[in-house]
Amino acid sequence: MHDSLLRAYGPQRWWPARTPFEVILGAYLTQNTAWKAVERSLANLRDAGALTIDGLRRVPLPKLRRLIQPSGFYMRKAPALKAFVAMLDREFDGSLDNLAAVPSPALRRRLLDLPGVGPETADAILLYALGHPVPVADxxxxxxxxxxxxxxxxPGRAKISYNELTALTLRAFARDPGQDHARLYxxxxxxxxxxxxxxxxxxxxxxxxxLAADLNHCPGSPLSVI
Ligand code: SF4
Incomplete structure:
Protein backbone atom coordinates (compact mmCIF):
# COMPACT_ATOMS: atom_id res chain seq x y z
CA MET A 1 0.00 0.00 0.00
CA HIS A 2 2.84 2.38 0.86
CA ASP A 3 4.47 1.78 -2.52
CA SER A 4 1.19 2.12 -4.46
CA LEU A 5 0.35 5.37 -2.71
CA LEU A 6 3.87 6.74 -3.16
CA ARG A 7 3.69 5.99 -6.89
CA ALA A 8 0.30 7.71 -7.11
CA TYR A 9 0.92 10.78 -4.95
CA GLY A 10 4.70 11.15 -4.68
CA PRO A 11 6.56 12.19 -1.51
CA GLN A 12 4.32 14.22 0.82
CA ARG A 13 7.17 16.01 2.67
CA TRP A 14 5.40 16.07 6.00
CA TRP A 15 4.89 17.63 8.49
CA PRO A 16 3.83 20.99 6.98
CA ALA A 17 5.76 23.18 9.45
CA ARG A 18 8.92 25.28 9.60
CA THR A 19 10.22 24.12 13.00
CA PRO A 20 9.81 21.12 15.33
CA PHE A 21 8.00 23.35 17.83
CA GLU A 22 5.52 24.38 15.14
CA VAL A 23 4.90 20.66 14.51
CA ILE A 24 4.07 20.23 18.19
CA LEU A 25 1.66 23.17 18.17
CA GLY A 26 0.04 21.80 15.02
CA ALA A 27 -0.30 18.33 16.57
CA TYR A 28 -2.26 19.80 19.48
CA LEU A 29 -4.32 22.21 17.41
CA THR A 30 -5.38 19.71 14.74
CA GLN A 31 -7.29 17.56 17.22
CA ASN A 32 -10.92 17.38 16.04
CA THR A 33 -10.23 20.21 13.59
CA ALA A 34 -9.61 20.66 9.87
CA TRP A 35 -6.09 21.69 8.93
CA LYS A 36 -7.29 24.95 7.32
CA ALA A 37 -8.47 26.12 10.75
CA VAL A 38 -5.13 25.12 12.28
CA GLU A 39 -3.34 27.24 9.68
CA ARG A 40 -5.34 30.29 10.78
CA SER A 41 -4.37 29.70 14.41
CA LEU A 42 -0.72 29.20 13.50
CA ALA A 43 -0.78 32.44 11.49
CA ASN A 44 -2.22 34.26 14.53
CA LEU A 45 0.50 32.79 16.74
CA ARG A 46 3.19 33.77 14.24
CA ASP A 47 1.89 37.36 14.00
CA ALA A 48 1.84 37.58 17.82
CA GLY A 49 5.40 36.22 18.14
CA ALA A 50 4.08 33.15 19.98
CA LEU A 51 5.17 30.47 17.51
CA THR A 52 8.37 29.74 19.46
CA ILE A 53 8.97 28.10 22.83
CA ASP A 54 9.82 31.45 24.38
CA GLY A 55 6.88 33.16 22.69
CA LEU A 56 4.43 30.58 23.96
CA ARG A 57 6.02 30.74 27.41
CA ARG A 58 5.40 34.49 27.59
CA VAL A 59 1.96 34.82 25.98
CA PRO A 60 -0.75 35.16 28.67
CA LEU A 61 -3.32 32.35 28.73
CA PRO A 62 -6.34 34.54 27.81
CA LYS A 63 -4.47 35.90 24.79
CA LEU A 64 -3.39 32.39 23.78
CA ARG A 65 -7.02 31.28 23.86
CA ARG A 66 -7.95 34.11 21.50
CA LEU A 67 -5.07 33.37 19.13
CA ILE A 68 -5.96 29.69 18.72
CA GLN A 69 -9.71 30.21 18.65
CA PRO A 70 -10.00 29.33 14.91
CA SER A 71 -8.98 25.72 15.58
CA GLY A 72 -11.68 25.17 18.21
CA PHE A 73 -11.64 23.70 21.72
CA TYR A 74 -9.41 26.62 22.72
CA MET A 75 -10.48 26.49 26.39
CA ARG A 76 -8.89 23.04 26.57
CA LYS A 77 -6.09 23.41 24.00
CA ALA A 78 -4.59 26.65 25.37
CA PRO A 79 -3.85 25.29 28.88
CA ALA A 80 -2.64 22.03 27.31
CA LEU A 81 -0.06 23.96 25.26
CA LYS A 82 1.01 25.87 28.38
CA ALA A 83 1.36 22.55 30.23
CA PHE A 84 3.66 21.23 27.49
CA VAL A 85 5.98 24.23 27.77
CA ALA A 86 5.90 24.04 31.59
CA MET A 87 6.94 20.37 31.41
CA LEU A 88 9.70 21.24 28.93
CA ASP A 89 11.04 23.98 31.22
CA ARG A 90 10.73 22.01 34.44
CA GLU A 91 12.13 18.66 33.28
CA PHE A 92 14.18 19.34 30.14
CA ASP A 93 15.70 22.77 30.67
CA GLY A 94 13.37 24.21 28.02
CA SER A 95 15.11 22.20 25.30
CA LEU A 96 13.43 20.06 22.63
CA ASP A 97 16.82 18.38 22.03
CA ASN A 98 16.86 17.22 25.65
CA LEU A 99 13.28 16.01 25.30
CA ALA A 100 14.09 14.15 22.07
CA ALA A 101 17.02 12.37 23.78
CA VAL A 102 14.64 10.36 26.00
CA PRO A 103 14.08 6.80 24.68
CA SER A 104 10.84 6.43 22.71
CA PRO A 105 8.79 4.27 25.15
CA ALA A 106 9.55 6.50 28.17
CA LEU A 107 9.02 9.67 26.19
CA ARG A 108 5.70 8.38 24.85
CA ARG A 109 4.55 7.64 28.40
CA ARG A 110 5.61 11.13 29.53
CA LEU A 111 3.73 12.80 26.68
CA LEU A 112 0.60 10.72 27.35
CA ASP A 113 0.64 11.95 30.96
CA LEU A 114 0.21 15.53 29.76
CA PRO A 115 -3.26 17.06 29.58
CA GLY A 116 -4.79 17.03 26.10
CA VAL A 117 -2.38 14.42 24.69
CA GLY A 118 -3.81 11.15 23.38
CA PRO A 119 -1.97 8.43 21.46
CA GLU A 120 -2.25 10.10 18.04
CA THR A 121 -0.94 13.45 19.30
CA ALA A 122 1.87 11.78 21.26
CA ASP A 123 2.96 9.71 18.27
CA ALA A 124 2.75 12.66 15.88
CA ILE A 125 5.02 14.66 18.21
CA LEU A 126 7.43 11.74 18.58
CA LEU A 127 7.66 11.10 14.85
CA TYR A 128 7.29 14.47 13.17
CA ALA A 129 8.78 16.84 15.76
CA LEU A 130 11.34 14.67 17.53
CA GLY A 131 12.33 12.15 14.82
CA HIS A 132 11.54 8.97 16.75
CA PRO A 133 10.71 5.87 14.64
CA VAL A 134 7.11 5.60 15.87
CA PRO A 135 4.11 4.96 13.59
CA VAL A 136 1.06 7.22 13.65
CA ALA A 137 -2.50 5.99 13.04
CA ASP A 138 -5.73 7.86 12.49
CA PRO A 155 -14.31 -9.38 20.02
CA GLY A 156 -16.92 -7.18 21.68
CA ARG A 157 -15.53 -3.96 20.17
CA ALA A 158 -17.11 -1.93 17.40
CA LYS A 159 -13.87 -0.41 16.09
CA ILE A 160 -10.27 -1.42 15.48
CA SER A 161 -8.24 0.20 18.26
CA TYR A 162 -5.45 2.74 17.82
CA ASN A 163 -2.89 0.30 19.26
CA GLU A 164 -3.98 -2.44 16.85
CA LEU A 165 -3.43 -0.09 13.93
CA THR A 166 0.05 0.95 15.02
CA ALA A 167 0.95 -2.69 15.76
CA LEU A 168 -0.16 -3.60 12.22
CA THR A 169 2.05 -0.83 10.80
CA LEU A 170 5.00 -1.98 12.92
CA ARG A 171 4.58 -5.57 11.72
CA ALA A 172 4.26 -4.54 8.07
CA PHE A 173 7.37 -2.36 8.07
CA ALA A 174 9.38 -4.82 10.18
CA ARG A 175 9.79 -6.74 6.91
CA ASP A 176 12.14 -3.93 5.80
CA PRO A 177 14.78 -4.21 8.55
CA GLY A 178 17.45 -2.16 6.75
CA GLN A 179 15.18 0.81 6.14
CA ASP A 180 14.96 4.18 7.85
CA HIS A 181 11.74 3.51 9.73
CA ALA A 182 11.18 7.08 10.87
CA ARG A 183 11.17 8.09 7.21
CA LEU A 184 8.84 5.23 6.23
CA TYR A 185 6.35 5.94 9.02
CA LEU A 211 -5.54 1.15 -3.56
CA ALA A 212 -8.52 -0.18 -5.54
CA ALA A 213 -6.55 -3.08 -7.05
CA ASP A 214 -5.70 -4.25 -3.55
CA LEU A 215 -9.38 -4.92 -2.84
CA ASN A 216 -9.09 -7.94 -5.16
CA HIS A 217 -6.85 -9.53 -2.53
CA CYS A 218 -9.26 -8.90 0.34
CA PRO A 219 -11.63 -11.86 0.62
CA GLY A 220 -14.65 -10.84 2.62
CA SER A 221 -14.30 -7.13 1.96
CA PRO A 222 -17.72 -5.51 1.59
CA LEU A 223 -16.25 -3.49 -1.30
CA SER A 224 -15.11 -4.54 -4.73
CA VAL A 225 -13.29 -2.88 -7.57
CA ILE A 226 -15.81 -1.41 -9.96
S1 SF4 B 1 -11.68 1.16 0.54
FE1 SF4 B 1 -11.82 2.01 -1.53
S2 SF4 B 1 -11.54 4.22 -1.27
FE2 SF4 B 1 -10.80 3.24 0.60
S3 SF4 B 1 -8.60 2.98 0.27
FE3 SF4 B 1 -9.63 1.07 -0.35
S4 SF4 B 1 -9.96 1.29 -2.55
FE4 SF4 B 1 -9.52 3.34 -1.72
Whole structure:
Protein backbone atom coordinates (compact mmCIF):
# COMPACT_ATOMS: atom_id res chain seq x y z
CA MET A 1 0.00 0.00 0.00
CA HIS A 2 2.84 2.38 0.86
CA ASP A 3 4.47 1.78 -2.52
CA SER A 4 1.19 2.12 -4.46
CA LEU A 5 0.35 5.37 -2.71
CA LEU A 6 3.87 6.74 -3.16
CA ARG A 7 3.69 5.99 -6.89
CA ALA A 8 0.30 7.71 -7.11
CA TYR A 9 0.92 10.78 -4.95
CA GLY A 10 4.70 11.15 -4.68
CA PRO A 11 6.56 12.19 -1.51
CA GLN A 12 4.32 14.22 0.82
CA ARG A 13 7.17 16.01 2.67
CA TRP A 14 5.40 16.07 6.00
CA TRP A 15 4.89 17.63 8.49
CA PRO A 16 3.83 20.99 6.98
CA ALA A 17 5.76 23.18 9.45
CA ARG A 18 8.92 25.28 9.60
CA THR A 19 10.22 24.12 13.00
CA PRO A 20 9.81 21.12 15.33
CA PHE A 21 8.00 23.35 17.83
CA GLU A 22 5.52 24.38 15.14
CA VAL A 23 4.90 20.66 14.51
CA ILE A 24 4.07 20.23 18.19
CA LEU A 25 1.66 23.17 18.17
CA GLY A 26 0.04 21.80 15.02
CA ALA A 27 -0.30 18.33 16.57
CA TYR A 28 -2.26 19.80 19.48
CA LEU A 29 -4.32 22.21 17.41
CA THR A 30 -5.38 19.71 14.74
CA GLN A 31 -7.29 17.56 17.22
CA ASN A 32 -10.92 17.38 16.04
CA THR A 33 -10.23 20.21 13.59
CA ALA A 34 -9.61 20.66 9.87
CA TRP A 35 -6.09 21.69 8.93
CA LYS A 36 -7.29 24.95 7.32
CA ALA A 37 -8.47 26.12 10.75
CA VAL A 38 -5.13 25.12 12.28
CA GLU A 39 -3.34 27.24 9.68
CA ARG A 40 -5.34 30.29 10.78
CA SER A 41 -4.37 29.70 14.41
CA LEU A 42 -0.72 29.20 13.50
CA ALA A 43 -0.78 32.44 11.49
CA ASN A 44 -2.22 34.26 14.53
CA LEU A 45 0.50 32.79 16.74
CA ARG A 46 3.19 33.77 14.24
CA ASP A 47 1.89 37.36 14.00
CA ALA A 48 1.84 37.58 17.82
CA GLY A 49 5.40 36.22 18.14
CA ALA A 50 4.08 33.15 19.98
CA LEU A 51 5.17 30.47 17.51
CA THR A 52 8.37 29.74 19.46
CA ILE A 53 8.97 28.10 22.83
CA ASP A 54 9.82 31.45 24.38
CA GLY A 55 6.88 33.16 22.69
CA LEU A 56 4.43 30.58 23.96
CA ARG A 57 6.02 30.74 27.41
CA ARG A 58 5.40 34.49 27.59
CA VAL A 59 1.96 34.82 25.98
CA PRO A 60 -0.75 35.16 28.67
CA LEU A 61 -3.32 32.35 28.73
CA PRO A 62 -6.34 34.54 27.81
CA LYS A 63 -4.47 35.90 24.79
CA LEU A 64 -3.39 32.39 23.78
CA ARG A 65 -7.02 31.28 23.86
CA ARG A 66 -7.95 34.11 21.50
CA LEU A 67 -5.07 33.37 19.13
CA ILE A 68 -5.96 29.69 18.72
CA GLN A 69 -9.71 30.21 18.65
CA PRO A 70 -10.00 29.33 14.91
CA SER A 71 -8.98 25.72 15.58
CA GLY A 72 -11.68 25.17 18.21
CA PHE A 73 -11.64 23.70 21.72
CA TYR A 74 -9.41 26.62 22.72
CA MET A 75 -10.48 26.49 26.39
CA ARG A 76 -8.89 23.04 26.57
CA LYS A 77 -6.09 23.41 24.00
CA ALA A 78 -4.59 26.65 25.37
CA PRO A 79 -3.85 25.29 28.88
CA ALA A 80 -2.64 22.03 27.31
CA LEU A 81 -0.06 23.96 25.26
CA LYS A 82 1.01 25.87 28.38
CA ALA A 83 1.36 22.55 30.23
CA PHE A 84 3.66 21.23 27.49
CA VAL A 85 5.98 24.23 27.77
CA ALA A 86 5.90 24.04 31.59
CA MET A 87 6.94 20.37 31.41
CA LEU A 88 9.70 21.24 28.93
CA ASP A 89 11.04 23.98 31.22
CA ARG A 90 10.73 22.01 34.44
CA GLU A 91 12.13 18.66 33.28
CA PHE A 92 14.18 19.34 30.14
CA ASP A 93 15.70 22.77 30.67
CA GLY A 94 13.37 24.21 28.02
CA SER A 95 15.11 22.20 25.30
CA LEU A 96 13.43 20.06 22.63
CA ASP A 97 16.82 18.38 22.03
CA ASN A 98 16.86 17.22 25.65
CA LEU A 99 13.28 16.01 25.30
CA ALA A 100 14.09 14.15 22.07
CA ALA A 101 17.02 12.37 23.78
CA VAL A 102 14.64 10.36 26.00
CA PRO A 103 14.08 6.80 24.68
CA SER A 104 10.84 6.43 22.71
CA PRO A 105 8.79 4.27 25.15
CA ALA A 106 9.55 6.50 28.17
CA LEU A 107 9.02 9.67 26.19
CA ARG A 108 5.70 8.38 24.85
CA ARG A 109 4.55 7.64 28.40
CA ARG A 110 5.61 11.13 29.53
CA LEU A 111 3.73 12.80 26.68
CA LEU A 112 0.60 10.72 27.35
CA ASP A 113 0.64 11.95 30.96
CA LEU A 114 0.21 15.53 29.76
CA PRO A 115 -3.26 17.06 29.58
CA GLY A 116 -4.79 17.03 26.10
CA VAL A 117 -2.38 14.42 24.69
CA GLY A 118 -3.81 11.15 23.38
CA PRO A 119 -1.97 8.43 21.46
CA GLU A 120 -2.25 10.10 18.04
CA THR A 121 -0.94 13.45 19.30
CA ALA A 122 1.87 11.78 21.26
CA ASP A 123 2.96 9.71 18.27
CA ALA A 124 2.75 12.66 15.88
CA ILE A 125 5.02 14.66 18.21
CA LEU A 126 7.43 11.74 18.58
CA LEU A 127 7.66 11.10 14.85
CA TYR A 128 7.29 14.47 13.17
CA ALA A 129 8.78 16.84 15.76
CA LEU A 130 11.34 14.67 17.53
CA GLY A 131 12.33 12.15 14.82
CA HIS A 132 11.54 8.97 16.75
CA PRO A 133 10.71 5.87 14.64
CA VAL A 134 7.11 5.60 15.87
CA PRO A 135 4.11 4.96 13.59
CA VAL A 136 1.06 7.22 13.65
CA ALA A 137 -2.50 5.99 13.04
CA ASP A 138 -5.73 7.86 12.49
CA UNK A 139 -9.31 7.46 11.33
CA UNK A 140 -8.25 7.20 7.69
CA UNK A 141 -5.98 4.23 8.41
CA UNK A 142 -8.75 2.68 10.52
CA UNK A 143 -11.15 2.89 7.56
CA UNK A 144 -8.60 1.47 5.12
CA UNK A 145 -7.70 -1.40 7.47
CA UNK A 146 -11.37 -2.25 8.02
CA UNK A 147 -12.45 -1.92 4.39
CA UNK A 148 -9.50 -3.99 3.14
CA UNK A 149 -10.02 -6.52 5.92
CA UNK A 150 -6.47 -6.09 7.20
CA UNK A 151 -7.81 -6.27 10.75
CA UNK A 152 -11.07 -6.99 12.48
CA UNK A 153 -12.10 -5.27 15.70
CA UNK A 154 -11.34 -7.29 18.81
CA PRO A 155 -14.31 -9.38 20.02
CA GLY A 156 -16.92 -7.18 21.68
CA ARG A 157 -15.53 -3.96 20.17
CA ALA A 158 -17.11 -1.93 17.40
CA LYS A 159 -13.87 -0.41 16.09
CA ILE A 160 -10.27 -1.42 15.48
CA SER A 161 -8.24 0.20 18.26
CA TYR A 162 -5.45 2.74 17.82
CA ASN A 163 -2.89 0.30 19.26
CA GLU A 164 -3.98 -2.44 16.85
CA LEU A 165 -3.43 -0.09 13.93
CA THR A 166 0.05 0.95 15.02
CA ALA A 167 0.95 -2.69 15.76
CA LEU A 168 -0.16 -3.60 12.22
CA THR A 169 2.05 -0.83 10.80
CA LEU A 170 5.00 -1.98 12.92
CA ARG A 171 4.58 -5.57 11.72
CA ALA A 172 4.26 -4.54 8.07
CA PHE A 173 7.37 -2.36 8.07
CA ALA A 174 9.38 -4.82 10.18
CA ARG A 175 9.79 -6.74 6.91
CA ASP A 176 12.14 -3.93 5.80
CA PRO A 177 14.78 -4.21 8.55
CA GLY A 178 17.45 -2.16 6.75
CA GLN A 179 15.18 0.81 6.14
CA ASP A 180 14.96 4.18 7.85
CA HIS A 181 11.74 3.51 9.73
CA ALA A 182 11.18 7.08 10.87
CA ARG A 183 11.17 8.09 7.21
CA LEU A 184 8.84 5.23 6.23
CA TYR A 185 6.35 5.94 9.02
CA UNK A 186 6.48 9.64 8.18
CA UNK A 187 5.63 9.01 4.54
CA UNK A 188 3.10 6.24 5.17
CA UNK A 189 0.95 8.30 7.52
CA UNK A 190 1.04 11.30 5.18
CA UNK A 191 0.07 9.05 2.24
CA UNK A 192 -2.84 7.45 4.10
CA UNK A 193 -4.13 10.94 4.90
CA UNK A 194 -3.82 11.83 1.20
CA UNK A 195 -5.79 8.77 0.02
CA UNK A 196 -8.25 9.18 2.86
CA UNK A 197 -9.04 12.75 1.86
CA UNK A 198 -9.24 11.93 -1.83
CA UNK A 199 -11.10 8.60 -1.67
CA UNK A 200 -11.60 6.90 1.68
CA UNK A 201 -13.97 9.20 3.48
CA UNK A 202 -17.09 8.25 5.40
CA UNK A 203 -18.34 6.78 2.13
CA UNK A 204 -15.54 5.13 0.12
CA UNK A 205 -14.96 6.24 -3.46
CA UNK A 206 -13.00 3.25 -4.73
CA UNK A 207 -13.17 4.08 -8.41
CA UNK A 208 -9.71 5.36 -9.48
CA UNK A 209 -8.37 5.01 -5.94
CA UNK A 210 -4.67 4.00 -5.94
CA LEU A 211 -5.54 1.15 -3.56
CA ALA A 212 -8.52 -0.18 -5.54
CA ALA A 213 -6.55 -3.08 -7.05
CA ASP A 214 -5.70 -4.25 -3.55
CA LEU A 215 -9.38 -4.92 -2.84
CA ASN A 216 -9.09 -7.94 -5.16
CA HIS A 217 -6.85 -9.53 -2.53
CA CYS A 218 -9.26 -8.90 0.34
CA PRO A 219 -11.63 -11.86 0.62
CA GLY A 220 -14.65 -10.84 2.62
CA SER A 221 -14.30 -7.13 1.96
CA PRO A 222 -17.72 -5.51 1.59
CA LEU A 223 -16.25 -3.49 -1.30
CA SER A 224 -15.11 -4.54 -4.73
CA VAL A 225 -13.29 -2.88 -7.57
CA ILE A 226 -15.81 -1.41 -9.96
S1 SF4 B 1 -9.96 1.29 -2.55
FE1 SF4 B 1 -11.82 2.01 -1.53
S2 SF4 B 1 -11.68 1.16 0.54
FE2 SF4 B 1 -9.63 1.07 -0.35
S3 SF4 B 1 -8.60 2.98 0.27
FE3 SF4 B 1 -9.52 3.34 -1.72
S4 SF4 B 1 -11.54 4.22 -1.27
FE4 SF4 B 1 -10.80 3.24 0.60
Missing amino acids: EYLRRIAARHRLLDPA NEFHALTVAVGKAHCGTAPRCRNCP
